[in-house]
Amino acid sequence: MTDATSDKFDWAAPAFQATLRKRKRSQLWLKSLGLGAILIAFAMLFLLVGSLISTGYHAFTQTHLRIDVVLDADLIDADAPERGNYRQILTNTMQAQFPDVADDRAALRRLTSILSNGAQFTLRDMVVADPGLIGQTVTVTVPVSDPYDQLAKGLIDSDTPEENRRLKDDEIANFNRLAEAGMVSKPLNWGLITNADSRFPELAGLKGAIIGSAYALLICFLLSFPVGIGAAIYLEEFAPKNRVSDLIEININNLAAVPSVVFGLLGLAVFIGWFGMPRSVPFVGGLTLALMTLPTIIIATRAALKAVPPSIREAALGVGASRQQVVFGHVLPLAMPGILTGTIIGLAQALGETAPLLLIGMNAFITSAPATPFDSATALPTQIFIWADSPERGFVSRTSAAILVLLTFLIAMNAIAIYLRQKFERKW
Amino acid sequence: MYDLKKPEHDVDQAKTKISARGVQVFYGDTQAIKDVNVEIADKTVTSFIGPSGCGKSTFLRCINRMNDTIDICRVEGEITIDGHDIYAPDVDPVQLRAKVGMVFQKPNPFPKSIYDNVAYGPRIHGMTRNKAELDEVVETALRGAGLWNEVKDRLDTPGTGLSGGQQQRLCIARAVATQPEVLLMDEPCSALDPIATALIEDLIDDLKQQFSVVIVTHSMQQAARISQKTAFFHLGNLVEYGDTDTIFTNPRDERTENYITGRTG
Numbered sequence: 062m063t064d065a066t067s068d069k070f071d072w073a074a075p076a077f078q079a080t081l082r083k084r085k086r087s088q089l090w091l092k093s094l095g096l097g098a099i100l101i102a103f104a105m106l107f108l109l110v111g112s113l114i115s116t117g118y119h120a121f122t123q124t125h126l127r128i129d130v131v132l133d134a135d136l137i138d139a140d141a142p143e144r145g146n147y148r149q150i151l152t153n154t155m156q157a158q159f160p161d162v163a164d165d166r167a168a169l170r171r172l173t174s175i176l177s178n179g180a181q182f183t184l185r186d187m188v189v190a191d192p193g194l195i196g197q198t199v200t201v202t203v204p205v206s207d208p209y210d211q212l213a214k215g216l217i218d219s220d221t222p223e224e225n226r227r228l229k230d231d232e233i234a235n236f237n238r239l240a241e242a243g244m245v246s247k248p249l250n251w252g253l254i255t256n257a258d259s260r261f262p263e264l265a266g267l268k269g270a271i272i273g274s275a276y277a278l279l280i281c282f283l284l285s286f287p288v289g290i291g292a293a294i295y296l297e298e299f300a301p302k303n304r305v306s307d308l309i310e311i312n313i314n315n316l317a318a319v320p321s322v323v324f325g326l327l328g329l330a331v332f333i334g335w336f337g338m339p340r341s342v343p344f345v346g347g348l349t350l351a352l353m354t355l356p357t358i359i360i361a362t363r364a365a366l367k368a369v370p371p372s373i374r375e376a377a378l379g380v381g382a383s384r385q386q387v388v389f390g391h392v393l394p395l396a397m398p399g400i401l402t403g404t405i406i407g408l409a410q411a412l413g414e415t416a417p418l419l420l421i422g423m424n425a426f427i428t429s430a431p432a433t434p435f436d437s438a439t440a441l442p443t444q445i446f447i448w449a450d451s452p453e454r455g456f457v458s459r460t461s462a463a464i465l466v467l468l469t470f471l472i473a474m475n476a477i478a479i480y481l482r483q484k485f486e487r488k489w
Numbered sequence: 490m491y492d493l494k495k496p497e498h499d500v501d502q503a504k505t506k507i508s509a510r511g512v513q514v515f516y517g518d519t520q521a522i523k524d525v526n527v528e529i530a531d532k533t534v535t536s537f538i539g540p541s542g543c544g545k546s547t548f549l550r551c552i553n554r555m556n557d558t559i560d561i562c563r564v565e566g567e568i569t570i571d572g573h574d575i576y577a578p579d580v581d582p583v584q585l586r587a588k589v590g591m592v593f594q595k596p597n598p599f600p601k602s603i604y605d606n607v608a609y610g611p612r613i614h615g616m617t618r619n620k621a622e623l624d625e626v627v628e629t630a631l632r633g634a635g636l637w638n639e640v641k642d643r644l645d646t647p648g649t650g651l652s653g654g655q656q657q658r659l660c661i662a663r664a665v666a667t668q669p670e671v672l673l674m675d676e677p678c679s680a681l682d683p684i685a686t687a688l689i690e691d692l693i694d695d696l697k698q699q700f701s702v703v704i705v706t707h708s709m710q711q712a713a714r715i716s717q718k719t720a721f722f723h724l725g726n727l728v729e730y731g732d733t734d735t736i737f738t739n740p741r742d743e744r745t746e747n748y749i750t751g752r753t754g
Binding site: 301302370372373374375376377378379380381382383386390391395 | 553555558560583584585586587588590591592593595597598599600609610613614660663664666667
């Protein structure tokens with residue numbers, strides 16, 4: 062036996078102090094690396110949201126023009142007000158504002174183009190709704206067309222040489238005269254969510270996309286929630302543990318990782334090809350998204366079921382509850398917060414999914430909001446895709462605004478998920 | 490060394506409640522219980538002692554077929570209660586578990602109210618016809634578990650809010666509420682402080698008036714205090730089984746003696 066006292070470890074030895082310092086250094090390194098990673102992530106997020114807001118905020122207002130319109134009885138047939146020549150009425154209105162402009166067609170057309178193309182339809186709808194207006198003068202506030210909207214928002218640089226500019230000097234001067242007359246206003250652009258899509262940016266809105274997305278998500282939820290929970294309960298609680306169930310489990314995990322465009326192709330082939338369902342409808346979109354959401358929900362539900370402590374199962378089994386009573390009376394209620402969280406996150410993922418919807422044609426140009434899930438519609442992400450592809454300047458800011466709307470929905474859904482988790486979380 | 494003063498010992502008169510013959514339990518390829526033969530008397534406290542992993546809990550869980558819930562577990566041999574084979578094909582394990590109650594090591598009340606915890610068993614078995622009857626069953630069970638006076642004013646508060654000892658008595662009340670014939674207890678006091686333990690031990694002594702209690706324990710003092718019969722398990726074998734007095738004062742087997750004197754275990 063060696064002498065224990067002489068072998069006693071010397072805590073003050075320089076060699077030990079050196080390792081101690083090394084240990085502290087590496088700890089510091091790890092900490093600063095983690096902190097750096099988080100800072101980078103935050104910076105990226107800030108950059109993303111910042112750039113979206115800086116381009117998108119323009120779309121939250123829309124330049125309007127308040128004009129007095131003479132609803133000339135010569136131009137509107139009182140028996141068929143829907144077929145009146147409202148275009149001519151608007152031309153006359155604009156000509157009255159600018160009596161000095163030459164009375165030739167080209168010059169007049171340029172004047173009228175200050176107004177949105179939708180203005181004539183606004184007038185028509187007014188008159189159709191109240192034919193008594195014919196012959197009177199009404200004051201209406203109508204959107205201005207995209208180039209003038211850009212001008213009013215300061216997005217057209219007057220230093221650009223005239224030939225490279227969308228609006229020539231005289232057009233800018235005309236618009237400035239209107240502005241000086243106090244006829245131009247820039248109210249909040251509710252049209253962004255109350256209008257359906259349009260070829261004209263000043264009229265384009267997200268109503269069709271929001272309703273289409275809502276229908277698609279509803280269908281997706283109705284299908285994937287019960288099926289997903291059912292599958293998870295069977296696999297977790299009742300299925301015998303053997304090779305077949307192992308194989309199923311591996312495949313479900315793989316399905317969760319399958320690129321969404323593949324689900325889109327599947328939806329195209331099966332729902333539209335075989336079953337002959339219509340194209341571009343939220344119903345098919347929902348079915349396709351459900352295929353994609355199912356594995357997410359199954360995995361989340363199984364994890365939530367697994368997290369219920371075995372002591373609760375034993376307790377229930379111990380007083381003579383059947384397997385089914387244990388699951389539905391105890392395990393499922395306790396797992397519900399986890400299941401709901403997983404489901405909402407799955408649905409949020411489905412809400413942002415674009416590729417499968419492109420494949421089933423939900424990127425069609427549709428100018429009315431769907432009334433049922435079986436009407437053609439777009440969805441929010443596909444609407445963003447369409448707008449991002451459009452050449453008109455006005456769609457640049459609208460694309461960003463639409464992304465912000467989509468992000469708002471996603472944040473809201475995640476907030477609900479967090480709230481549910483906090484509220485129903487149980488401590489054992 | 491052990492407190493062996495126990496009130497009455499009419500063990501020989503008690504008739505056999507549970508009888509096990511040639512019981513073997515396998516987890517996959519591992520054999521956990523090797524050929525156990527034991528006769529457990531009615532209205533008696535029987536304790537199973539032995540070192541960790543000796544199979545005493547496994548054997549306990551055979552008596553109410555809790556092992557059925559483990560896929561890889563296989564039970565051979567015969568266990569009868571009142572002469573009926575509980576592993577016969579016509580026996581429903583769910584019904585069996587209502588008749589053979591169980592209390593677990595860690596108190597595991599449901600995250601529901603105290604009332605619902607106790608009422609759960611009677612409810613799922615349809616043992617009562619109306620609310621008044623159910624109230625009575627709950628009260629009887631809580632009184633039987635010595636918990637009534639402490640919780641009668643807050644029956645609708647969560648059972649998980651009680652102290653550890655109260656939770657365990659709540660679990661006993663829950664088991665008693667289905668009017669079992671046998672009560673299995675798997676180390677019911679191992680997570681409790683000495684005062685709560687003493688309460689439960691008194692309770693066990695009361696409960697044996699109504700039915701047979703089988704308790705697994707790591708505390709030999711506890712086994713000596715509360716049980717009339719003791720079985721010593723070692724490495725899956727039932728080494729010795731007999732009157733508690735005999736086991737603790739005059740064990741026949743050397744392994745038993747080593748264990749109770751603290752030389753192994």
